[in-house]
Amino acid sequence: MMSFCHSIINISCVKSSWSNDVRASLYSLMVLIILTTLVGNLIVIISISHFKQLHTPTNWLIHSMATVDFLLACLVMPYSMVRSVEHCWYFGEVFCKIHTSTDIMLSSASILHLSFISIDRYYAVCDPLRYKARIGVLVIFMMISISWSIPALFAFGMIFLELNFKGVEELYYKHVHCMGHCAVFFSKTSGVLAFMISFYIPGFIMLCVYYRIYFIAKGHARSINDANKNPQIGLEEKNGISRSKEGKAAKTLGIVMGVFLICWCPFFVCTVMDPFLNYAIPHSLNDALIWFGYLNSTFNPMIYAFFYPWFRRALKMILFGKIFQKDSSRCKLFLESNP
Known part of the structure; x- marks a missing residue:
């Protein structure tokens, strides 16, 4: 039997027809995603805020991105969860606009942070001698x-x-509109504009940066192999340490690029194509794809933090309550070089 979101049937949206078992499974999965996103990004925020050694321009950029992703999980995902499972919006039209605006804002901000972090890493790897002069506190603040x-x-x-x-x-x-409906609807023009601002331009920047770093790291790897035939061992070791950082940066950005595309590409492609297909894409598919996009905020702290030893040390100190000890903020998490 068909059920509706509200009692006024002729203007109400149709409620989901899933069984209670399916709903319980979906709620459990989405709650797990929300909690993982909250905890992962909160640990990044606490780590960078607490430990003075992590107070670097690059880490403040990561801190800002973690704040965006934390707010997305805190302010947006819980309401999206109810809407996705029930196919109904119970929180009023004004809050629907606030929720939709906040959703678009925080999702786009998270993607923009990723593109700026890739630019920061580009200068750190490709122009290390002038990196501190070019990417200072003011530049990071502007980003x-x-x-x-x-x-x-x-x-x-x-x-x-x-x-x-x-x-x-x-x-x-x-x-399209009915009582209990709360999903963003784009015209052809606004859909293309949202696609360009929120996905294509930042994604294109990330792709170009990764392409550049990858080939620089590859060229340096070749030069190391050639240098192995040279007896200047001390120079080799010094170059080896520098080039290994370049390789790590290329690998990390490669993973970032792959996760970013897997998570967000399906949603934005459907969003920009839907108006040109006369809105033939089912709403339930768009709703599922936005959750794939949310997963990017879940994976961000894992990619940018779990890959680094300093984060694992900070995590251990947080879990064991050592950050409450005197002078714990001055604890050395890594040797005096870029973490």
């Missing part, structure tokens, strides 16, 4: 400001001014 402000202006401006469905208002209100 963080851009990563927050542009998505905020774009998301809240578009949703509250209803620019996302400008030109297709009649189609939206006659055939």
